[in-house]
Amino acid sequence: MKNNKTEGHLFYMENFRAIAIILVVLSHLTAWGVISQSLSDFSKFNFGNATAVFVFISGFLFKYLSDRKGYSYLSYLKNKWKNVLVPYFFFAALTVIIAIVFERHQLYGLSGNMFSIWSFFVGGAIVGPLWFIPMICVFFLVSPILLNISKSRFFCFFVFLLMVVSIFTSRPFFSLNPVLSFLHFSGFFMLGMFLSVEHVRNSILFDARYSWLMIFLSCIGYFITYGWYSDNQPSEDMGFYSSIGVVNYEQLSKLMLIMIVFCFFKTFLNKRVAVLSFVARISFGLFFIHGFFLLAFYYIFTRIKIDNVFFYFALEFVFAFVLSVVVIVFVKKVLGEKWSRYVIGC
16 A cells, blocks of 8 residues: 555655755766866866756646646645745845945945845846746746647647757846746756646656667767767857857756656666665755855855866855755754745755
């Protein structure tokens, strides 16, 4: 007899979510550029735009839970308000205070009040990773449209069309335009929705007997993409509009990576793994907090010379990931599960 708490629980997606947040944290480390140019390029290809994986999982869970538990727009927005926007406003307020104290708002030519308003809407002006929240809120707002598309006969067409948009564009400059970021990542959200459909995720393509073939083909695509990336990577960020029609090899690599991990985990890791389960449960808190520790790391250790670059890398990862975990565990212990969600999102 199945446990009611685990019946219908997709452990492979829980494990995938843990890997996704680790990739996101790794993508934000500055140590890659310190180690060497070649490793910097390699890390940018492997971890750059790792947010695409997180967006894919968001789309998957949105469709899966909507089909399984039902969907009410107002209830959905109310839930996102409590679990996403309330903690976002808390952390965004902290960034605004930091910016005003250090007069960072003057860099944008804005008064303190105007900077505060603008910063809440774009998210990542001071602590970079916070740009994700205004962008994902656009997905929340248009969720009824996306759900209706998923139930139409044109679903596959829209998934393909929006994946083309995701692969043939780049992020807006500094990710400070939520609407353009939404357009850029929309293909991955829709792909997640598509793979969450029961007859798709249980089709012969993802059957245990054939998963090795999907993994093998995706690995070949991944390495071919890296070869193209090495020869054609742009020398500077192009922004959204200037990049239209230009292949985004980082995004293409994330498409291959998603297929590799999705197939592998679905076939071989559809079970509870304690460490990954823990990381998955606190993943949203990690998303909120790790940027603050990276900011602190930058201000502390740019003033201290560290010759051993691998020690520098380990130290930065400890700051970004381990200290974030410590803070999350502490806050959850003090506030309890219910109230910690309103502060740190988990």
